Amino acid sequence: MTKYDISSPAVIVDLDIAERNIERVAVSTRKNGIKHRPHIKAHKSAYFARKQLEAGAIGVAVAKIAEAETMVEHGINDILIAYSIVGAEKLQRLKKLHQTARVMTTVDSLEAAKGLAGIGSPENPLPVLIEIDCGTHRGGRQPGEDTLRFAMQLRDFKPLQIKGIFTYNGNLYHTENTEQLRGLVGQESQLLTEAAENLRQHQISVEIVSGGSTPALLALEQLHGVTEIRSGNYLFNDVSGIQFGTASVEDCALRVLATVISTPLPGYATIDAGSKTLTNDLSVRGEECGMVVDPPGAQLVDLNEEHGYLRYDPDRVEVHAGDRVEIIPNHACVLPNLCDRIYGVRGDDVVKEITVDARGRNY
Amino acid sequence: MTKYDISSPAVIVDLDIAERNIERVAVSTRKNGIKHRPHIKAHKSAYFARKQLEAGAIGVAVAKIAEAETMVEHGINDILIAYSIVGAEKLQRLKKLHQTARVMTTVDSLEAAKGLAGIGSPENPLPVLIEIDCGTHRGGRQPGEDTLRFAMQLRDFKPLQIKGIFTYNGNLYHTENTEQLRGLVGQESQLLTEAAENLRQHQISVEIVSGGSTPALLALEQLHGVTEIRSGNYLFNDVSGIQFGTASVEDCALRVLATVISTPLPGYATIDAGSKTLTNDLSVRGEECGMVVDPPGAQLVDLNEEHGYLRYDPDRVEVHAGDRVEIIPNHACVLPNLCDRIYGVRGDDVVKEITVDARGRNY
Known part of the structure; x- marks a missing residue:
């Protein structure tokens, strides 16, 4: 056939190209000392998630609980739910995932933290990343004092384990050229580095610093201090990627x-x-x-x-x-x-x- | 619950409102002496198709063969495939539908007509509507001489039965106010009426004149000569409908x-x-x-x-x-x-x- x-009409994926894209980012992240946790939003399939893991990805990132459930059903067990989880029904499902897989989520409010605390226990705490708003205003604490204060409050939630920090730099998608894009990647790196230092000075452990995206791959060497990135689109690429210069x-x-x-x-x-x-x-x-x-x-x-x-x-x-x-x-x-x-x-x-x-x- | x-997130449909919308258009089309063949593109469900038929719709319209197959699987048997069907695989599937249900399709080229002719037979001809381009340039013969010449050629395809004419007035969606919209509905009506008269003068039977859409419901009384319309969105309505003034x-x-x-x-x-x-x-x-x-x-x-x-x-x-x-x-x-x-x-x-x-x- x-x-x-x-x-x-049909959607086709050239597997030779997709495998080359996976390998290229595996090599470039390794070279820059950054781990890769690909976001599955683009492919939404266990098949490609496995290919990414085989190439060295440390786990996957998802947005929704139902995506995480799907990955776990297919035996993929290291998952960052890069989303603020609120509401009893969602928390109940997250609890089940926490009991069967290695899941982590992001958090940016005390209301959400209270809900998440009901899932973990002091013996088996739920790992969380503190989301910081790097200017996209989609979610996250404001950089500086607000982030620190929130982290100090979060530390008192014993069923939660602060694993690190997280940001999403949506402003990259509104840049007009590569120079602007590189500038914003540098800002993201600076924001995360300063936040991590600030928290560590207050004895808050920051093991994971999660940032990045597919456009940020263009300036990977500027992502100082970021320990893992979450590119998703890089597997397929598209017209936007061509315009960004990443593909x-x-x-x-x-x-x-x-x-x-x-x-x-x-x-x-x-x-x-x-x-x-x-x-x-x-x-x-x-x-x-x-x-x-x-x-x-x-x-x-x-x-x-x-x-x-x-x-x-x-x-x-x-x-x-x-x-x-x-x-x-x-x-x-x-x-x-x-x-x-x-x-x-x-x-x-x-x-x-x-x-x-x-x-x-x-x- | x-x-x-x-x-x-979830998509909900208020059934009281949906049923009222179905009834309202059933009444207004009846009052204007126009039949209704709702397009299922919005709901894509047998449930709502049945509701529309129960309220007096004469059948349904679909775009794709797979949508028609789905309707037939659910016992809905009077279907206009408002689409130009080309390619061996599609024709094979259309042939199966033609043998089991009452399907009609549109046609606007001799190439497509040749393919369709392979499906029907002189004893069981495939009913077709000639598509006319009313200015959207999405498909159809040009009004006037081009349409007439095509119809005369089509008449020689004995496995096809010319049932009438068809247009899609996409320009309605680019109007800036109700007056413009009414003007375009009037033009659509005039184009279809003139085309039907022209074909009938040349002994080509035009039983069905298919036009209309949800925005055209605003000026139903101007759709003179149209025998059936294909509204789809009217079941649900939306922000565009509010802006059009239809909802x-x-x-x-x-x-x-x-x-x-x-x-x-x-x-x-x-x-x-x-x-x-x-x-x-x-x-x-x-x-x-x-x-x-x-x-x-x-x-x-x-x-x-x-x-x-x-x-x-x-x-x-x-x-x-x-x-x-x-x-x-x-x-x-x-x-x-x-x-x-x-x-x-x-x-x-x-x-x-x-x-x-x-x-x-x-x-």
């Missing part, structure tokens, strides 16, 4: 295969992949709906739910109903979540159907 | 229930619903990521995959970690597709778990 036999077209493992269904006017074609396949996510620095790699010279300018609008110069590009179209998505992390399965290919051959085990598990 | 017991907040049946997980700064809160729950779809005339109905006064200004960014005036609105948040999405049609199930509620009570039977069936 080749990729052209798959019912269209080339040849590094983009995940593609959408679509089919031309109509050519209403010269230069106008419609494909069978719309926002229910590609999503309407834009890339960080672009306006198109994805990068068309085949046929070269065509642009994907708009999407409806099940239709994509191609535009091309009819004097230079030939397009007919039935033609296959290959697209690199703007944001690869959100596509597997729309599919029950994605197709692993080597060259044109389909070699594996990969189940998206945690698809839709956002709760 | 009340809606507050559902693991968050009020009280008509919005589908909501997202989320939970506040962090309040990093005064006026800043983060919820557990991001783009993997709400999508990044914008509304037709707005910039926010959804309409927060509870707590009143909060705005949803940005999304990450699993996080939503709330902003509010901390002097007027109180928000704490653990608080429930209720959101009307910008574009309801794309949310059930992210879930295995949605929750039917009456008031606060959960009365039914509704399976999204055709979730992810985009092929």
Whole structure:
């Protein structure tokens, strides 16, 4: 079976490229003395999580409890739930995970800490990372005095074990060029280093300093003091990665295969992949709906739910109903979540159907 | 079980509102002498399709073959596949459907017609609607001479039965006000009426004239000559519907229930619903990521995959970690597709778990 036999539209992953991406980041993190705990949000599958662990990852990161449950069901037992867990139902499920696997979570409020304390015990404390807000204002204590005060209060929760600190630098995604991006990675590193020193001076143990992301890989050597990073997108890469400069077209493992269904006017074609396949996510620095790699010279300018609008110069590009179209998505992390399965290919051959085990598990 | 017991985030549908929406459009289409063939793209579930049929819908419309297969599996047998079907694998599946159910499809090219002709037979011809491009340039023949010439050619395909004509007026979604919208609905009606007359003058039977959409419901009385419409969104409504003037907040049946997980700064809160729950779809005339109905006064200004960014005036609105948040999405049609199930509620009570039977069936 080749990729052209798959019912269209479909998400394919070139396994040679994906394995190369895994290996490249394994090598570069090792070289910089940083551990890697990949975020599974992009692939949501036990298959790729195992590949990442085999290449040296120390565990995985997830956002939601249901993602952690899925990983544990598949025998993956070292998990950072990079999320603030609140509410009785969620805590009950986290308790079960804590009893069966090595899970850690982040915390940024006393309310949340009280809930988490009900899960651990002084004999088997729940490991937590203190989240610090590095300017994204998504979560976390404010740097400096606020973080220190919170850590001192948290120390009194005996069923919790402070393992370290954590930040998410979402502002990286709003940078306009590589220089700005490097600057922000440097700031993230400085914030985490200062926070770790400050806590250690007050006899609070900071074993883990968790930061980083796929764009931060561009400036890994500036992540001084960070002990582990949580890249997710690097496995697949996408148009945003190309624009960041962290990936080339040849590094983009995940593609959408679509089919031309109509050519209403010269230069106008419609494909069978719309926002229910590609999503309407834009890339960080672009306006198109994805990068068309085949046929070269065509642009994907708009999407409806099940239709994509191609535009091309009819004097230079030939397009007919039935033609296959290959697209690199703007944001690869959100596509597997729309599919029950994605197709692993080597060259044109389909070699594996990969189940998206945690698809839709956002709760 | 009340809606507050559902693991968050979740998509809920107020069944009282949904049933009222179904009934309202059933009445208004009947009053205007137009049949209704609702598009199932929004709900993708046999449950709601049956409700629509019970209220008088003549059948359903779908985009993809896999959606049609799902409907047939659930005993729903009158289906317009409002899509151009190309490719051997798709045609093979359409053939099976044609042998077991009453399916119709659209066609806009001789290439596609040749494929479709292989499915029908002179004794059991495949019914088709000729798609006409009313300015959206997504598909269809050009109005006038091009449509007529195509219809005359199509008449020679004996395994196909021309049942009528079809258009999709996507430009409605780019109007800035109700007056413009009414104007475009009038144009759609005129285009279809002229095309039908033109074909009939050439002895081509036009039994079905298929147009319309949810925004077009605002000007139903202007859809002269249209015999059936294909609204989908009207079942749920959403922020775009409110902006179009086709719905009020009280008509919005589908909501997202989320939970506040962090309040990093005064006026800043983060919820557990991001783009993997709400999508990044914008509304037709707005910039926010959804309409927060509870707590009143909060705005949803940005999304990450699993996080939503709330902003509010901390002097007027109180928000704490653990608080429930209720959101009307910008574009309801794309949310059930992210879930295995949605929750039917009456008031606060959960009365039914509704399976999204055709979730992810985009092929």
